[in-house]
Amino acid sequence: MWALPEIRWATIATVLFAAGGLAQLAGASAPVWWSLYLACYVTGGWEPALAGLRALRERTLDVDLLMIVAAIGAASIGQVFDGAMLIVIFATSGALEAFATARTADSVRALLDLAPDQATRLDADGTETLVPAAVLVVGDLIRVRPGERIGADAVVVAGDSEVDQASITGESLPVVKTAGDEVFAGTLNGTGALTARVHRAAGDTVIARIVAMVEQASATKSRTQLVIERVEQRYSIGVVVATLALFTIPLLFGADLQSNLLRAMTFMIVASPCAVVLATMPPLLSAIALAGRHGVLVKSAVVMEQLADTTVVAFDKTGTLTTGAIRVADVHPAPSTGLDEEGLLRLVAAVEMHSEHPLGAAIVAAARDRGLQLPSADRFRSAPGHAVEASVDGSHVQAGKPALFDATGPAQADDLTLAQVRRVVADAHDAGRTAVAVVIDGRPAGVVVLADHIRPEAAATVAALATVTGTPPVLLTGDNAGAARSLAASTGITDVHAGLLPEDKVERVRALQQQGGRVMLVGDGVNDAPALATADLGVAMGRHGSDLALTSADAVLVRDDLATLPPLIALSRRGRRVVATNLVIAAVFITVLVAWDLLGHLPLPLGVAGHEGSTVIVGLNGLRLLTDAAWRRATRSAAA
Structure with missing residues (x-):
């Protein structure tokens, strides 16, 4: 984790910010805490600054650059603490995003380890040769001994055994394989010996296609941004243009440079979206913390916001609805x-x-x-x-x-x-x-x-999710139709799709999305990972979920408790309402302070007090979602 430069710089910036605050509170001399804050600026601000300049080079303006300019402006008029706080917020956000991206990439690469590096090839004269699995071609014969992982997608031509193919299909029991049956690379042979003919090249195996599907879905999955990010371009341009106008126009009419600069910087401070950022983040982060205390790990504020949009939930069977x-x-x-x-x-x-x-x-x-x-x-x-x-x-x-x-x-x-x-x-x-x-x-x-x-809470969860989302949940499983129908009857699911390979699950998820659904998929296995990445939201089972499923998912049920899903969605919707309330509060403060600065004379201390006051108010309002009462309310709302 610490190998990521974004995390190192964000950590250093946070430590410097905290040290500066402690030094200021302890009454240290101004050069001491100023130096600590400025070091925070450098360590935490250079990456957002570069990102903002790259965006500017592409003729776009984003909040990254606006935050850096606002932080520098704050320091120029003596409000170095405010600027350092903005730097820490954005550096930490970038570090978390980098960490999530790196974890996904590592887990996808680790999936390839399921397939063995070598395989035993039977040559034309009947001799056995140990060769790299990657060099096998269609038509080669391979020998698979008891307990070995199968080196290629192939068709059995001799022998019989039972093969554990849970990594591909999710089936809980090994499957008997005899002549004419297909076996998959990366699956585990049982106690029998098999001779099989390769019928897919190494790059086309099911396990390789799972890797490709996860990578593609992760890269192309549309990113629903936080509320503030949806308007950041126009807001940033507006603030920069207004600040420049407020500084330059009075100068053309002979205004004093120093007082005019002070007024422009005051404007940028009171117009900066610090309160708006905090209007969005504390409620969502509080909801994440509350969900965590009740056994649900939500990986980001973006995910917590997206949960509110869920309209249909799709379940895997083995290890998800069942134990x-x-x-x-x-x-x-x-x-x-x-x-x-x-x-x-x-x-x-x-x-x-x-x-x-x-x-x-x-x-x-x-x-x-x-x-x-x-x-x-x-x-x-x-x-x-x-x-x-x-x-x-x-x-x-x-x-x-x-x-x-x-x-x-x-x-x-x-x-x-x-x-x-x-x-x-x-x-x-x-x-x-x-x-x-x-x-x-x-x-x-x-x-x-x-x-x-079947998990004891499965039927009640299915019923509650149908109420919360307005759509009955769907079952997507690689298991056989009989097992799927039996489980569906016990849990109240009517829409059942059985015998699905990983790519089939992806297609079913896309079909639900094309019908206008915002799809949450709940699964646990490697075979679920492509669909978890493709769905609008992926939720993995925490106790027995595969590494790839846990990484591909947006949220994790740490205790495998399905009953937490309905209140989680209800909590997300409440969090969104709190965000909307906070944005109104922040907008009112910004509007009043900006109007005061434009139409009259806003003293800098009063502007800073108003700016910080709005930040405190929206922050405290968001923290209300940290209480257990908020979870009980979400649970009641989900059951209503």
Whole structure:
């Protein structure tokens, strides 16, 4: 962070400003605190000055240059403190913007680390050669061993395994891959070995396209500016022209140079947008601080202002509306086995103790949560993508895909017939759950059903957001349609889009925007990052969100609490109302002081007092949003 020059200079300027203020309050001699303030001018002002001069060279005038001129003008008439304060405000703003930009760039580059640098290529004579993944071309054969990351987008030609492709699709469980299936660069192979034929060059892989989409969206995303920035060009020109006119015109008619300069500088001081800047920033920064205390990190004042415009919220599924943790939901033992739920779970968990599969880990965790003592398992065997088996308490226990039941006949099913078992499996699949078949000694013994649990606050949040925004939320997920429909039914979402790759999510977000919506997307994974950057506002889940998602997002739910979203939008809208009130107050003060200076004689001390007084008033008004009462009011407003 400190490698960024903007942050170093802003920090030094702030320290010098604080030191100057302390020296002035302590009664130090004027040269001491003047020197500290002037050093603050140099360290904090040279970058905004350069930015203003560049803008001037392009025949535009912005607040950066006006602030520097106003700061110099303030120092020229003895008000060096006011000028130094303006310098610190603008230096800090520039530093924060530079920091955010650098973090985004670093995170995008880090995403490329998901794809391995090397891959094992199978040559024409069958030999294996370790080559850089970047040199692979379409048509090359690659060998992927257990536990390796896949080096290219390819199609499996031999072998079978389970591949964790959560980084691409967001699916919470590994996906079985056999001949003819597509695999993606950067995804993690499971326990099987695969031979695959490359069908996309390194620069065209899905992971490379994610990087490109994030960079493009970050570069082209329209920047909604703060209220003051929307009028800065005209305001700056107006103040400069008026100051020059106030100084030069009286001189043409013989006015005294010193008194005329004092009057012009007084005008620039009272007309400078210091109060207007503070009219905008304190309410938004106070709202940011308040949101932070309630578990929401809002990255900038611009974002806090934009939140008020949200008209539609789109959710990712896995890890966002759900916890992303697979757990045992139901255990269905066959009555013919004489086992109850815990008895069946105990046997299956004993076998799964030796498995590396996430489903096995969830089954073992469920058994331990129930306090079950697990027996030892002998002669463990695993068929990746199909089943695991072992000998437990003298019985041969198999657990795996429902296809296991195909090896048993109806006559062996006793009370729980094969049709009934399959009905349990079908019901689980229809509900978007995963069914693990259990066979003991060649006979169907039951089904263990696993599911990704929905967050407790999800349904209430969806309903509240529909009320706050006036539009029902949308579900955008890379998961299968069955799981998506089940979750949507449980949370009250009616607009569902499933099976989406990262670029598909981006297209859906753009479609919502083209329909006139101001889109907030809530997600957590690498696969969500392009859509988070494309949306008008991106919100990431903080506890388990990927680095790229956290960086691409405009706000972060630090505690993964979806219930904070509706009051966050309501708080933003209240913050905007406070900003509008402050701007009216600042405008009245500026108008009165400027009119006084133009039409009469405004004493400099009174002008400074009025200028500083307006700054204090709008600052204190904005600080009202720091109180917990403001959050409670926002919560009530969101629930109304």
